[in-house]
Amino acid sequence: xxxxxxxxxxxxxxxxxxxxxxxxxxxxxxxxxxxxxxxxxxxxxxxxxxxxxxxxxxxxxxxxxxxxxxxxxxxxxxxxxx
Numbered sequence: 001x002x003x004x005x006x007x008x009x010x011x012x013x014x015x016x017x018x019x020x021x022x023x024x025x026x027x028x029x030x031x032x033x034x035x036x037x038x039x040x041x042x043x044x045x046x047x048x049x050x051x052x053x054x055x056x057x058x059x060x061x062x063x064x065x066x067x068x069x070x071x072x073x074x075x076x077x078x079x080x081x082x
Contacts, residue, residue, distance in 0.1 A: 003063070004055070004063035005064075006063075007062055007063065008051055008055065008062050008063040011045075011051050011062075012065065014045070015046070018038045018039075018041055019042060021038035048065055051065060052065050
């Protein structure tokens with residue numbers, strides 16, 4: 001069974017993974033088609049602000065953004081913090 005903090009952690013780390021796939025320096029051997037797909041998926045992926053809002057609205061489903069996740073997971077998360 002997945003607990004709220006695990007669900008939140010998965011969202012944060014998946015967003016980070018999608019961002020890394022787009023960065024040729026972080027992932028030099030990834031084909032362009034995969035980078036484009038990651039960019040398209042990340043464009044509509046929940047931001048840290050959205051995840052925190054989900055936690056406030058549904059704490060039984062989403063845990064809070066832990067302080068270390070907010071600091072490290074926020075890297076490159078300036079787009080779409082609405």
